[in-house]
Amino acid sequence: MDLGLLKALSDEFGPSGFEDRVRKIISANINGSIIDAMGNLIGQVGESGPRVLISAHMDEVGFMVTHVDQRGFLRIAPLGGLDAWTMLGQEVMLRNKEGELVRGVVGVDPPHLRRDRPPSKFEELYVDAGFSSREDAARAGVMPGTPGTFSASLVALGNAVMGKALDDRVGAYALIEAMRRTRDSNASLFFAWNTQEEVGLRGIQAVVNRVNPDLAIVVETTTAADVPGNPEEQWITALCGGAAVRAMDRSMITNPVLLSKSLEALEARRVKYQVQVNPYGGTDAGAVHIHGTGVPTLVISTPARYIHSPRSVACIDDIEQVVNALMAVLSSVDTLMDSIARRD
Known part of the structure; x- marks a missing residue:
């Protein structure tokens, strides 16, 4: 894992509407991209087949x-x-x-x-x-x-990292890694680092208007409430429990066929994961999945303690599992699209 890159992303200044310094780091670490009027950064791999959007937001609170x-x-x-x-x-x-x-x-x-x-x-x-x-x-x-x-600097805590803006610089990092590992694709993959999620899912709406995806994957950082005083049934996710694959939140119920087939893809590649039911929050997926006539949308997240605070804590293995989960789902796009079309 490239902890130097994650540290650069985490430490950088980038509240909602002012993501340009973060965007510059990302742009320097990918090949070929465009910047739209909302400040979103979009790169593409593959030029045929279904249009797949993979997104993470750059902004922080x-x-x-x-x-x-x-x-x-x-x-x-x-x-x-x-x-x-x-x-x-x-x-x-x-x-x-x-x-x-x-x-x-x-x-x-x-x-x-x-x-x-x-x-x-x-x-x-x-x-x-x-x-x-x-x-x-x-x-x-x-x-x-x-x-x-x-103002904070990312540091290692054993098998974890502590820093500011892990929501969603961890997701931004995962997208960079996934794009680096994707040499070619039978699908048209659009990797998007979007703006202004924290103030109302704004940047992503410009992205989906441009990409018009057939399938979407939103990569997030999510609540891990596995701390003293919280009963296990209220943890939502747990640190070092693997990538969190969302079944529902306040803004979206995941397409059940997409969820089931995605979990099969993760299991086939032995990706460690946990299913997340989150009644408390939402993500860019809330805007993406109702675009046009509807977009089947999956949310894959890294659990982190203390999000939306001066410093959060995330497990290094969970971050790696999120990248692995992304690669597993992207390698199964044809199967996913066929299953969704047949509703089986």
Whole structure:
């Protein structure tokens, strides 16, 4: 596994709507691609047969500056699903108008000055980037509209990795690996790294309009709640349990024929997997599967603890199993399409 590439993807700045630095890394690691008006990156392998979309989103949860006060403190609003309390005391980075990264910290009261409760709303948060005034911030290129996100560096934790933005830089990594391993195909495979998933499945809609797929695979990072205090029936997925293949979530019920035949393909290649039933969230598949007259769509995910927070933890073997699962499904496209058409 290329941990150096995963680290580069994880560490990079890329909240929703500002994915260009991440896109540059991906583009440098694949052959041939286009960039559409939404900032999506699309590469293709094969030019005949069924049209298959394989996608992962580039963006991460983050925030945007809404106000700079007279003393240089920054008020912020979320980009994506973030709880305010997870940000207290966290190091963050902002991208100024010159494209440079500026460091800061989300303010938190010391224990002896703590109020009755910690801040629970974004309106109560502020970022301290060391500015002495509004004018000082402006000179540094920081103003309302400046985007930001967490600052963290990917590190190994035994057979796991810990870093920011594993949702969905792990998926982006898996797509790069799958495209590298796919020399040719009897199908037209479209590998897409899309934008703005975290703020409403936006980039993927432009992708499906362009590709008009017959079949789709969405590669995600998903909740692993196998932690103290959670009963096993509420884990959703477990770390090091293998690739998570989704049966349903709030936005999609997987085509049962596609699910069954995909699991057969994984078993034939001895890919370790776990079936995921997730009543709490959704993915880009929610938009993809209702495109046009309908697109059979599969979601394959890497389990990770603590997603949508400053740092997440994922199992290295699970990441490798996701790549293996992708390769197993892509090698079975003809069988999958025939079975779906026959509904058997």
